[in-house]
Amino acid sequence: MHTQPIIKVSGLSKQFNHLTAVNNLSFTVQPGDVYGFLGQNGAGKSTTIRMLLTLITPTAGNIELFGMNLNSHRHEILKQVGAVIEKPDIYKYLSAYDNLKLFAKLSDVPLSRKLLLDQLHMVGLEDRAHDKVKAFSQGMKQRLGIAIALVHNPQLIILDEPTNGLDPQGIADIRNLILHLSREMNKTVVVSSHLLSEIEQVATRVLIIDKGKKLVEGSSAELFDPSQTIVALDTLNNHAALEAIQQSAWSGALQEHRDAHIILKLHRKQIPDLHKWLAQNDIAVISLQPRHSLEDYFLQVTSGKQYVEAFSN
Amino acid sequence: MWKLFQIELYKIFRRPRTYIAFAAITALIVIVQLGLKSDGKEYSEFIMADLKNSIEVEGNIVNGYFVCYVILQLLLIHVPLLIALIAGDMISGEANAGTLRLLLTKPVSRTKFMLAKFSASAVYTVLLLIWIAILALFASILIFGTDDMFIMKTQYAVQIENSDVFWRYCGAFCFAALAMITVAALGFFLSQFAENSIGPIVATMSIIIVFTILSTMSLPIFSKIRPFLFTTHMVTWKEFFDIKVNDANEAIKGTVQHPERLIRSALVLVAHIVIFISVSVALFRKKDILS
Numbered sequence: 066m067h068t069q070p071i072i073k074v075s076g077l078s079k080q081f082n083h084l085t086a087v088n089n090l091s092f093t094v095q096p097g098d099v100y101g102f103l104g105q106n107g108a109g110k111s112t113t114i115r116m117l118l119t120l121i122t123p124t125a126g127n128i129e130l131f132g133m134n135l136n137s138h139r140h141e142i143l144k145q146v147g148a149v150i151e152k153p154d155i156y157k158y159l160s161a162y163d164n165l166k167l168f169a170k171l172s173d174v175p176l177s178r179k180l181l182l183d184q185l186h187m188v189g190l191e192d193r194a195h196d197k198v199k200a201f202s203q204g205m206k207q208r209l210g211i212a213i214a215l216v217h218n219p220q221l222i223i224l225d226e227p228t229n230g231l232d233p234q235g236i237a238d239i240r241n242l243i244l245h246l247s248r249e250m251n252k253t254v255v256v257s258s259h260l261l262s263e264i265e266q267v268a269t270r271v272l273i274i275d276k277g278k279k280l281v282e283g284s285s286a287e288l289f290d291p292s293q294t295i296v297a298l299d300t301l302n303n304h305a306a307l308e309a310i311q312q313s314a315w316s317g318a319l320q321e322h323r324d325a326h327i328i329l330k331l332h333r334k335q336i337p338d339l340h341k342w343l344a345q346n347d348i349a350v351i352s353l354q355p356r357h358s359l360e361d362y363f364l365q366v367t368s369g370k371q372y373v374e375a376f377s378n
Numbered sequence: 379m380w381k382l383f384q385i386e387l388y389k390i391f392r393r394p395r396t397y398i399a400f401a402a403i404t405a406l407i408v409i410v411q412l413g414l415k416s417d418g419k420e421y422s423e424f425i426m427a428d429l430k431n432s433i434e435v436e437g438n439i440v441n442g443y444f445v446c447y448v449i450l451q452l453l454l455i456h457v458p459l460l461i462a463l464i465a466g467d468m469i470s471g472e473a474n475a476g477t478l479r480l481l482l483t484k485p486v487s488r489t490k491f492m493l494a495k496f497s498a499s500a501v502y503t504v505l506l507l508i509w510i511a512i513l514a515l516f517a518s519i520l521i522f523g524t525d526d527m528f529i530m531k532t533q534y535a536v537q538i539e540n541s542d543v544f545w546r547y548c549g550a551f552c553f554a555a556l557a558m559i560t561v562a563a564l565g566f567f568l569s570q571f572a573e574n575s576i577g578p579i580v581a582t583m584s585i586i587i588v589f590t591i592l593s594t595m596s597l598p599i600f601s602k603i604r605p606f607l608f609t610t611h612m613v614t615w616k617e618f619f620d621i622k623v624n625d626a627n628e629a630i631k632g633t634v635q636h637p638e639r640l641i642r643s644a645l646v647l648v649a650h651i652v653i654f655i656s657v658s659v660a661l662f663r664k665k666d667i668l669s
Contacts, residue, residue, distance in 0.1 A: 118483045120667040143485040150483070154476025158393055167385055171484040213480070 071253045077126030086112040088277040099247045101268030102257035109277035110257045114225045147219035153210025157199035172217035188212045204235035224256045291333040298327040301349040379490045386498035399460035407513040442519030443527040449514040458561040465499045465565030466578035473573040473669040492659045503558045550615040557612040560647045563654035608650045611643035
């Protein structure tokens with residue numbers, strides 16, 4: 066069955082004077098996706114997200130949300146979108162309840178006191194509803210920001226770096242909230258973060274961009290194929306270990322070899338066999354690290370050979 | 379638009395900073411009133427010293443109307459700073475606090491957003507002037523009573539009958555409100571170019587100071603631009619206290635000497651407001667929100 070994408074971006078570009086922040090970017094987000102938006106600092110993630118929210122005008126390209134053109138249907142589209150952009154800056158001289166009420170009014174949502182308090186309860190702020198935001202921690206502000214983003218019950222939630230400045234508990238709370246929104250409330254979520262391990266745990270689809278260009282887009286399962294696991298091997302004598310590997314059945318898995326590390330690419334299931342073979346051949350292993358994670362994949366595709374060089378150094 | 383306007387007003391009056399202006403004005407006016415209450419007689423003798431030999435004035439010169447005039451002359455030079463504190467912060471303050479991007483992700487039109495913000499700062503300006511009127515006019519009338527109003531101009535003196543004064547103050551305050559809304563429009567216009575409030579506030583005051591100097595310096599080189607500077611027209615409220623006289627040099631009740639000056643100045647100020655706000659909206663509609 067054909068479903069209409071929630072977001073369809075085609076040939077999107079943004080030029081700031083001589084800097085191309087986003088370069089001919091195209092991607093789609095399907096209903097129900099938790100869409101991880103990844104890239105190094107300055108890759109163009111925030112610029113793209115701001116273009117999706119009409120904060121920045123694209124130099125070229127087309128954006129459709131809910132099947133409508135963003136330029137011509139801005140009002141209708143934004144009614145269905147909730148967003149937290151980087152750190153949640155809210156009116157510090159107002160209470161959590163007053164902030165939520167103010168933004169509910171802006172979103173054309175006449176909410177009762179009970180519903181507003183329920184919303185604060187959802188993000189764990191019901192006890193602090195009438196405290197001024199200036200007394201809130203970063204994590205509490207972030208949760209209030211999310212409550213504001215959700216106050217009008219949007220279909221699409223865009224979170225730009227939502228874990229910035231949060232402690233581990235705060236990060237876990239945001240992760241659980243994203244999963245709750247996606248699984249329990251059937252929301253579509255676009256989330257960007259520099260904490261890539263967090264994205265790996267929640268995203269169903271991932272887009273990686275670098276210097277404003279799309280590098281790769283696909284489902285987490287496609288991108289993190291266990292048969293392509295990268296393994297970094299360090300031994301007491303890497304030169305001898307390398308010779309042994311080159312003369313063995315493992316030679317096909319060999320990727321790079323420098324003084325500091327030997328890099329192999331193999332199926333995740335083969336790692337115990339490699340471990341066993343190394344022991345059988347009296348190769349003294351210092352470490353054998355599988356690097357199959359989004360972070361490594363991300364570094365591989367965004368930095369070319371930086372990954373291998375990092376191990377080599 | 380109405381909803382946005384209400385929200386902007388709500389935000390202005392929930393901020394402690396808003397009340398600094400009201401407190402400062404209260405303190406200034408009370409100080410002037412106390413000073414005139416204790417030394418009013420000496421003050422009236424001082425201002426009448428040059429005229430003592432030519433005319434005779436009976437009654438209470440330092441009355442409520444006169445005190446209000448003195449306060450307005452002192453205060454309306456400084457009120458622009460208080461207006462700039464709020465108007466210069468309207469956009470830049472939101473950009474600095476990071477709330478601008480959150481507001482603009484909501485389904486609100488940028489044009490309506492800007493108009494609502496400016497309207498709210500205009501309401502603040504009008505309320506500030508109403509507060510000045512309450513303290514400077516009504517409180518002074520209560521403290522000093524009423525009588526004919528006697529004003530010294532550069533080349534002549536004006537005496538206005540007691541019953542002919544109040545409407546002039548109503549007009550003067552309305553005109554002063556228009557002048558101060560022009561200042562608010564300037565501050566608002568500059569506010570969108572910065573991401574902190576200090577820049578627009580200082581820039582607004584700098585422009586007013588420079589333009590005021592150009593407006594008041596009687597050098598021929600500035601005479602061509604003077605009519606186009608809004609600062610030239612900000613003090614036109616004083617025209618309400620320049621009464622028309624007949625051939626016998628008697629004051630004609632209910633008239634002003636140069637009503638055309640009032641109309642021209644009002645039109646120049648309105649034109650400035652329209653230009654500042656139109657350009658602000660046009661630029662803001664295309665502005666990339668990077669804060």
